[in-house]
Amino acid sequence: xxxxxxxxxxxxxxxxxxxxxxxxxxxxxxxxxxxxxxxxxxxxxxxxxxxxxxxxxxxxxxxxxxxxxxxxxxxxxxxxxxxxxxxxxxxxxxxxxxxxxxxxxxxxxxxxxxxxxxxxxxxxxxxxxxxxxxxxxxxxxxxxxxxxxxxxxxxxxxxxxxxxxxxxxxxxxxxxxxxxxxxxxxxxxxxxxxxxxxxxxxxxxxxxxxxxxxxxxxxxxxxxxxxxxxxxxxxxxxxxxxxxxxxxxxxxxxxxxxxxxxxxxxxxxxxxxxxxxxxxxxxxxxxxxxxxxxxxxxxxxxxxxxxxxxxxxx
Amino acid sequence: xxxxxxxxxxxxxxxxxxxxxxxxxxxxxxxxxxxxxxxxxxxxxxxxxxxxxxxxxxxxxxxxxxxxxxxxxxxxxxxxxxxxxxxxxxxxxxxxxxxxxxxxxxxxxxxxxxxxxxxxxxxxxxxxxxxxxxxxxxxxxxxxxxxxxxxxxxxxxxxxxxxxxxxxxxxxxxxxxxxxxxxxxxxxxxxxxxxxxxxxxxxxxxxxxxxxxxxxxxxxxxxxxxxxxxxxxxxxxxxxxxxxxxxxxxxxxxxxxxxxxxxxxxxxxxxxxxxxxxxxxxxxxxxxxxxxxxxxxxxxxxxxxxxxxxxxxx
Numbered sequence: 114x115x116x117x118x119x120x121x122x123x124x125x126x127x128x129x130x131x132x133x134x135x136x137x138x139x140x141x142x143x144x145x146x147x148x149x150x151x152x153x154x155x156x157x158x159x160x161x162x163x164x165x166x167x168x169x170x171x172x173x174x175x176x177x178x179x180x181x182x183x184x185x186x187x188x189x190x191x192x193x194x195x196x197x198x199x200x201x202x203x204x205x206x207x208x209x210x211x212x213x214x215x216x217x218x219x220x221x222x223x224x225x226x227x228x229x230x231x232x233x234x235x236x237x238x239x240x241x242x243x244x245x246x247x248x249x250x251x252x253x254x255x256x257x258x259x260x261x262x263x264x265x266x267x268x269x270x271x272x273x274x275x276x277x278x279x280x281x282x283x284x285x286x287x288x289x290x291x292x293x294x295x296x297x298x299x300x301x302x303x304x305x306x307x308x309x310x311x312x313x314x315x316x317x318x319x320x321x322x323x324x325x326x327x328x329x330x331x332x333x334x335x336x337x338x339x340x341x342x343x344x345x346x347x348x349x350x351x352x353x354x355x356x357x358x359x360x361x362x363x364x365x366x367x368x369x370x371x372x373x374x375x376x377x378x379x380x381x382x383x384x385x386x387x388x389x390x391x392x393x394x395x396x397x398x399x400x401x402x403x404x405x406x407x408x409x410x411x412x413x414x415x416x417x418x419x420x421x422x423x424x425x426x427x
Numbered sequence: 428x429x430x431x432x433x434x435x436x437x438x439x440x441x442x443x444x445x446x447x448x449x450x451x452x453x454x455x456x457x458x459x460x461x462x463x464x465x466x467x468x469x470x471x472x473x474x475x476x477x478x479x480x481x482x483x484x485x486x487x488x489x490x491x492x493x494x495x496x497x498x499x500x501x502x503x504x505x506x507x508x509x510x511x512x513x514x515x516x517x518x519x520x521x522x523x524x525x526x527x528x529x530x531x532x533x534x535x536x537x538x539x540x541x542x543x544x545x546x547x548x549x550x551x552x553x554x555x556x557x558x559x560x561x562x563x564x565x566x567x568x569x570x571x572x573x574x575x576x577x578x579x580x581x582x583x584x585x586x587x588x589x590x591x592x593x594x595x596x597x598x599x600x601x602x603x604x605x606x607x608x609x610x611x612x613x614x615x616x617x618x619x620x621x622x623x624x625x626x627x628x629x630x631x632x633x634x635x636x637x638x639x640x641x642x643x644x645x646x647x648x649x650x651x652x653x654x655x656x657x658x659x660x661x662x663x664x665x666x667x668x669x670x671x672x673x674x675x676x677x678x679x680x681x682x683x684x685x686x687x688x689x690x691x692x693x694x695x696x697x698x699x700x701x702x703x704x705x706x707x708x709x710x711x712x713x714x715x716x717x718x719x720x721x722x723x724x725x726x727x728x729x730x731x732x733x734x735x736x737x738x739x740x741x
């Protein structure tokens with residue numbers, strides 16, 4: 114049965130893993146370099162389009178990812194998988210170039226308040242700094258992606274006006290970047306807003322590689338991903354096991370969970386090309402790495418095709 | 428901005444609370460009758476279309492709801508809110524008639540295996556028994572709703588064929604019932620399946636009152652609700668705080684969370700007529716009643732319009 118709601122079942126949806134960057138950076142205990150490398154090596158064979166390996170931020174700012182070089186140099190880079198890293202500034206860019214990466218992922222916030230709180234500078238200063246990084250990337254033939262934090266809403270200044278988001282998209286698009294990630298940093302987006310944003314950005318910049326980055330902070334993560342898919346988006350960030358938190362809401366979940374996203378899209382007949390069983394095994398082991406239960410519902414319940422024996426009354 | 432994805436923003440979405448039945452029946456400790464009554468009285472002013480108060484099952488089978496009569500007789504019934512109860516058989520129906528209810532909610536499973544496991548009889552025997560209850564309801568001018576468990580999938584026998592679901596819908600529809608609730612009892616539905624089911628059942632039986640009942644067992648709860656809304660469904664069961672579990676998957680969540688569903692639909696511009704702040708207060712207090720943290724992400728993070736102060740780096 115076909116319908117106005119269903120995207121083409123033959124369309125590939127590209128999954129991008131962020132757990133070793135977005136997830137690990139928020140951990141309280143340092144995860145040994147060899148464990149990071151071993152996890153990435155397993156994930157590299159799970160069908161991802163892209164893996165965000167680490168961040169070349171100052172080790173003082175994010176000590177959890179101080180081993181970015183060692184991780185990049187230690188992993189087996191599988192053909193077909195892009196290995197991207199977060200780059201905050203020229204210094205980080207130079208470190209990344211030294212070890213070789215497939216993509217620079219640059220971050221700034223659409224919200225001025227959030228950019229000040231998170232990056233300790235105004236958006237204009239961020240834009241100026243990132244422009245230098247883009248130039249350096251291009252002179253080294255490295256693709257650039259811009260992740261725009263608080264694209265949908267900012268926990269300090271409220272809902273993000275679409276016009277404000279478009280202003281920064283337009284300015285970055287002029288710099289010859291390859292793609293933009295529209296980030297719902299603290300889980301404030303709703304499916305109607307997602308639809309409007311996705312349709313607008315794609316219509317204005319059809320040649321950019323668009324990624325949507327959702328958080329499940331208020332339970333809407335997969336609903337927003339569904340709205341994005343139905344709006345033509347084919348590329349998503351997600352985090353194994355749903356690892357990662359929201360610093361604004363203690364106890365709340367963070368990034369959408371990779372295995373739950375893949376499980377849903379696969380059931381819908383979309384082609385993620387992902388190995389769901391590998392994801393579930395890695396997610397289970399990740400619980401041992403971080404020493405706690407992860408928010409993945411799928412890890413607890415098992416895939417839909419898991420067969421249970423007759424239970425007590427429900 | 429209007430689009431093929433957006434339902435009419437003027438359309439009302441009807442919310443039906445199941446926490447005091449579906450949620451409480453799974454608790455290990457008996458919740459005092461006066462606490463049940465107090466909670467329902469608060470919820471009665473929160474905008475619900477319907478509240479499932481209790482179950483007139485044998486007190487031996489479900490001791491947690493042995494006080495069904497006392498609860499029904501103790502609550503303040505607010506005009507505009509329908510008070511429904513679960514009725515398993517003629518004996519339960521007579522008990523409910525004695526105290527006066529607005530609707531009988533009758534349950535059977537589309538899956539033969541699940542019906543045997545849950546109700547200890549085959550579907551044909553269930554249908555025969557429920558038919559007698561329907562006749563009794565109609566002779567007492569009480570509306571009847573049928574909740575069809577495992578409409579999308581059964582944890583023991585797999586995905587439910589749509590043809591099998593339609594068979595039981597057709598047979599019940601011939602009995603002159605008012606509505607049918609299509610239940611994803613253990614969270615196995617996916618948005619594509621939801622769309623197909625919702626479109627099919629409404630097209631075949633446009634005059635029945637359709638309710639969708641989702642569980643978030645595998646994280647797809649709100650995505651499935653979104654798919655149902657876009658398929659024309661305007662009535663949902665949900666449970667305050669997401670209370671309720673899945674007996675097949677220890678630790679996994681159960682029913683979709685009322686406040687998260689309402690929060691999402693309200694943000695989308697749909698009209699639930701619900702008092703979200705009342706829901707959040709009741710959900711917070713419910714944690715004290717059951718003595719543990721509930722799976723409501725919204726309760727932890729707060730509504731989208733909650734303003735946070737500048738945090739540390741994220």
